[in-house]
Amino acid sequence: MYQRILVPIDGSPTARRGLDEAIRLAKLTQGRLRVFHAIDDLSFALAVDAYGYAGDLLKVLRENGDRLLEEARDSAKTAGIGVETVLCDRRSGPVHELVAQEAATWPADLIVLGTHGRRGVGRAIMGSCAEHILRYAPVPVLLVRAPEAQSKPEAEKPLRVHLPTGALAFE
Template structure:
């Protein structure tokens, strides 16, 4: 937050990945932003795993960028239809973690809050895949709200 006296979140950063959890985070950001006339920034990062999987295809990275742009467009459209000001940012820096990109963007943009989805993995799934949401919380200088969606829950990316 820019000042300790500030009690509202005027800039809400929402990292999205196309999952049900990130769709829930977008909806929560809308719910928070609308009455406060806050601005939402949607961030998507193309990570190393995606690039590694796509590298087998001839136009792999270009395809990933195109899909990321479509995801950002759909989610931004959802936010706009809720009458909330929104913009987007796309990162394809595979040499950095998503969590570090989110932390840097929050600082650069002077975000007041990060709203992130969490998949709620436990046990072996969390150990093997790690928790991007946990790393965002640990690396953030601003408050982070985690929005949970279970594996059974089906939430559309666009409403």
């Protein structure tokens, strides 16, 4: 059961939570991990937009991806888990499709990934990579949510109004 666990990472704290959970699960099942980082068209375009030029940007994105994968590999090895890493820099599609392809090709028994758990406006604006992976995945997916304080930006937290006893209130 769940011997081959695919763990997509992007360097975020929620991705780290997903990796930590995958390590715990692999210990229980005597499984192994494949940690996956993708440089897709969107992340490349956002980086070009942020820096204003492409130049050596792909090289920098690759170096950052290698560093993330090395840190993840070290964490898994320290825990005694078999691990391999994959940097996908083909920029040949959106991340969710690349993850689904990797899961099918390897082949994975399970995908474990962190999610911000965005709702409402935050989800509409930012989208949900985790949701897309869930929809496209050829295998079961375990979503690891960020702690409540991290998963809801201040603007999305419900407004709480304290009224005198006996007054009606809606949250």
